[in-house]
Amino acid sequence: MLEESVQQQAVAARRDWKMNQDFNHSPIWFSTGSADKDRGLHNVTPPLEAPSLNGGGDREGKSTNGVDGVSDKDQFDPGAAPPFRLAEIRAAIPKHCWVKDPWRSLSYVVRDIFVVFGLAAVAIYFDSWIVWPFYWAAQGTMFWALFVLGHDCGHGSFSDVSKLNSVVGHLLHSSILVPYHGWRISHRTHHQNHGNVENDESWVPLPEKVYKNLDNRTRILRFMVPFPIFAYPFYLWTRSPGKKGSHFNPYSDLFAPNERKDVTTSTICWTVMVALLTYLSCVVGPVHMLKLYGVPYLVFIIWLDFVTYLHHHGHEQKLPWYRGKEWNYLRGGLTTIDRDYGWFNSIHHDIGTHVIHHLFPQIPHYHLIEATKAAKPVLGKYYREPTRSGPFPFHLIKNLVRSIQQDHYVSDTGEVVYYQTDAQLYGFLQKKSE
DSSP: OHHHHHHHHHHHHHHHHHHTTOSTTOTTTTSOOHHHHHHTOOOOOOOOSOOOTTOOOSOOSSOBTTSTTOOTTSOOOTTSBOSSOHHHHHHHSOGGGGOOOHHHHHHHHHHHHHHHHHHHHHHHHHOOTTTHHHHHHHHHHHHHHHHHHHHHHHHTOSOSOHHHHHHHHHHHHHHTTOOHHHHHHHHHHHHHTTTBTTTOOSSOOOBHHHHHTOOHHHHHHHHSTTGGGGOHHHHHHHOSTTOOOOTTOTTSTTSOGGGHHHHHHHHHHHHHHHHHHHHHHHHHOHHHHIIIIIHHHHHHHHHHHHHHHHTTSOOSSOOOEEOGGGOOHHHHHTTOOOOOOTTHHHHTTTTTOOHHHHHOTTSOGGGHHHHHHHHHHHHGGGSOOOOOOOSSOTHHHHHHHHHHHHOOBBOSSOSEEOOBOOTTHHHHHHHHHO
């Protein structure tokens, strides 16, 4: 009976890893495919061994919180391997949380598009400098909401219908100048390798050697507020410092040969949107288009960079990044952070409920809160309760500023590393600017 139980746990663990292969157009998300090897990506395979009988987790670190004689009274080490497995978290989440309802998903799309056009109609009708600033803030926020729904399409959490995900994803993302497939594939890489210094894709830390070789312009854009919150368009064209490629180029290192057709399609859709905006600028005038679309687009970029950065940085306690044997999918996912955005939580489709999303990206956004509540007893101290926000998440601004000013690079060596601060950075920048 004991051996049978162990085998059942092993099957459950393997099934759980397979569930994380749900990215649209990516049925072998965690397999060791040759395409990923050609791109130099860090590939992840399901655990083949049975779980240990003492209930241990994916332990490859030297210590584990809560087990092996480590007292709960001891200081919690976020870099220690957790005493639970991915399968245990999954088992705690109600079955209905995994169900994708395409009609419900589409209802959010209809709602958001209705609001977008409604806001534009109100702004055009009044055409007042009293109204425009409110319109810019509201419309930029709705652009970000559209991005989140397209993000669900990219994960396959929008529906189980691949073509529906692709069509809706292209419509939503192209409308806000995001190349859908180019972004979807790089975002898949981010989820595959979250928390991995070498292979993560989004807001990845710079090794000290790379950091010290940055030119002055890059240092300013990366580490001087407010420039980092305008980074996304540059990232789409050039990726992060130390990485090469473009989300628009089908021959970029980001993509495998069998993905080039998808990337080309998305780049064409993006180009069509640029052409449409250019045409409308000629019809109604560039200033009017700037007010209607340009400024809200900038607000959207601010939201995107603000939110995505804070999901992986800026916690009160520094969180680890991993290399080599110390990294695995579970430990990397546990370094993500939930955030509370006040009134914006429902507008942004609960994107702040981020830990469970990172571990199980196939869960629809409308089930993330319930799934998180169910998983918290398993996660224990590895889940960091977000600071509750007022109507507007002003409290997160200090987290963002502090992190940008302190989290500059990680050591070139070591398999569990934390951000370090360059105490000379801002003096260096000031001297260069004089």
